Amino acid sequence: MLTRENAIEYVSFVVDDAGSGREIYSDRYAIVREKDKNSDGLNYEYPSVLVGWQCGFEPLFVAVHSYLDVELDDDEVVEMATDYLNERKWFVNENETPEPDYIIR
Numbered sequence: 001m002l003t004r005e006n007a008i009e010y011v012s013f014v015v016d017d018a019g020s021g022r023e024i025y026s027d028r029y030a031i032v033r034e035k036d037k038n039s040d041g042l043n044y045e046y047p048s049v050l051v052g053w054q055c056g057f058e059p060l061f062v063a064v065h066s067y068l069d070v071e072l073d074d075d076e077v078v079e080m081a082t083d084y085l086n087e088r089k090w091f092v093n094e095n096e097t098p099e100p101d102y103i104i105r
Contacts, residue, residue, distance in 0.1 A: 011061040018067035021084040051081035052102035
């Protein structure tokens with residue numbers, strides 16, 4: 001079973017509900033948010049949700065969180081992660097986007 005701690009190393013992208021999607025660590029806010037201590041020096045009530053797809057031997061994860069630090073439900077995080085990966089043309093067929101294999105809170 002993949003734990004949150006193990007999954008973090010496979011996060012490639014960050015998406016928030018303000019419509020901002022980018023590569024992990026591309027700016028000081030493109031991080032996997034945790035409830036307490038974060039590399040941007042801020043504290044958050046709601047950590048990023050890790051949405052992942054198994055790609056052969058290794059998974060790919062998108063960290064999804066709220067710009068305003070509110071709780072997002074599973075449907076919202078899956079939609080945001082999927083839309084972002086579709087924009088990047090990551091899926092082979094965007095008309096048949098696979099459901100994620102992981103949703104880790």
